[in-house]
Amino acid sequence: MTAAENHDSTLFPAAGTGESSIGAALVIGAAGGLGAALVANLSGTAGGPQPCPAVLALSRSSLPAIDYGDEASLKMAADWVAAQCALQQVELRLLVVASGFLHGPQGQPERSFSQLDAGYLAHVFQVNTIGPALVMKHFLPLLPKQGRCVAAFLSAKVGSISDNALGGWYGYRASKAALNQLVKTASIEMTRRNRQSVCVALHPGTVDTALSQPFAKTGLKVRPAEEAAGDLLSVLNGVTPAETGNMLDYQGLMLPF
Numbered sequence: 717m718t719a720a721e722n723h724d725s726t727l728f729p730a731a732g733t734g735e736s737s738i739g740a741a742l743v744i745g746a747a748g749g750l751g752a753a754l755v756a757n758l759s760g761t762a763g764g765p766q767p768c769p770a771v772l773a774l775s776r777s778s779l780p781a782i783d784y785g786d787e788a789s790l791k792m793a794a795d796w797v798a799a800q801c802a803l804q805q806v807e808l809r810l811l812v813v814a815s816g817f818l819h820g821p822q823g824q825p826e827r828s829f830s831q832l833d834a835g836y837l838a839h840v841f842q843v844n845t846i847g848p849a850l851v852m853k854h855f856l857p858l859l860p861k862q863g864r865c866v867a868a869f870l871s872a873k874v875g876s877i878s879d880n881a882l883g884g885w886y887g888y889r890a891s892k893a894a895l896n897q898l899v900k901t902a903s904i905e906m907t908r909r910n911r912q913s914v915c916v917a918l919h920p921g922t923v924d925t926a927l928s929q930p931f932a933k934t935g936l937k938v939r940p941a942e943e944a945a946g947d948l949l950s951v952l953n954g955v956t957p958a959e960t961g962n963m964l965d966y967q968g969l970m971l972p973f
C-alpha cells in the first residue's frame with residue numbers, strides 16, 4: 717500500500733468540497749524548478765487539486781531572502797513566517813524544502829575519486845545538508861505541537877547507500893545520504909514533540925529542471941516539474957506518522973537508505 721492510499725486525515729481539503737484549508741504551507745527553495753511548481757500547485761494556480769490559501773515561499777530572491785551561508789537570514793525568515801501565520805490566523809502544517817545543488821560554477825559531480833575537490837564538496841554539503849539542517853533548527857519549532865503536520869526534504873534516490881550500484885557523484889550522493897540521516901534523526905525528535913507529526917525525505921524522480929538538464933539521457937523518463945510537484949503533494953497529503961523518518965518516492969513507495 718502506498719502512502720497516498722493509506723491515510724485517514726489529509727493536510728488539505730479534497731477538491732470540490734468547499735472546505736477551507738486547515739493550515740499554511742511553506743516552500744523553501746521556492747524559485748527552483750520543483751520549488752516553483754510546488755508553490756503553483758499549492759496556490760491552485762497550476763490547476764492542482766489542493767489549493768491552500770496560505771502559501772509562503774522563501775528563496776535566495778524572496779523578501780525576506782534566505783541564504784544558507786548566513787544563519788541569521790534563516791532566523792529572520794522564520795520570524796517572518798511566524799508573524800505571517802499569526803496575522804492570517806493559521807498554523808504552519810506543511811514545510812517542504814526544495815533547495816538543492818548538483819552542478820554549477822562551484823563544480824561538477826565527480827566521475828572518479830581522482831576528481832574529488834574540497835571546494836565542490838564544501839558547497840554541495842552546504843546546500844544539500846547544512847542548509848536543510850539549519851532550516852530544521854529554525855523552522856521545525858514553528859510546526860504545531862498537536863495535530864497533523866508534515867516536514868518534507870527533497871533528497872534523491874542516489875543518496876541511498878544500499879541502492880548505490882553505479883558509483884560516481886561522490887559529493888551529491890554523500891550530501892543526500894547525510895540529509896537522510898538528519899531527516900531520520902529529526903523525525904524521532906518531532907514524534908516526541910507531536911505524535912501526529914511526519915518528517916520525510918522525498919525522491920521526486922528525474923524531473924526536467926536546471927539541476928537535471930545536463931544529465932538527462934535519451935531513454936530516461938524525465939517528467940515535467942508540474943507533474944512531479946503534483947505527485948509529491950499527493951504523497952504528502954496521504955503520508956502517515958507510521959511512515960515518518962523514511963525516504964519516499966513520488967509514488968509514495970519507501971526507498972531503502
Ligand SMILES: NC(=O)c1ccc[n+]([C@@H]2O[C@H](COP(=O)([O-])OP(=O)(O)OC[C@H]3O[C@@H](n4cnc5c(N)ncnc54)[C@H](OP(=O)(O)O)[C@@H]3O)[C@@H](O)[C@H]2O)c1
Pocket residue numbers: 744745746747748749750751775776777782783784785814815816817843847870871872873919920921922923924925926927928
Ligand atoms: N530535478 C531532478 O531530476 C531531481 C532528482 C532528484 C532529486 N532532486 C532534488 O530536488 C530538489 C529540487 O531540485 P530542482 O530539480 O528543482 O533544482 P533547481 O531547479 O536547480 O532548484 C534548486 C533550488 O535550490 C536552491 N539553491 C541552490 N543553491 C542554493 C544555495 N546556495 N542556498 C540556498 N538555496 C540554494 C535554488 O535557489 P535559488 O532559486 O535561490 O537559486 C533553487 O530553489 C533538490 O534537492 C534536488 O537535489 C531533483
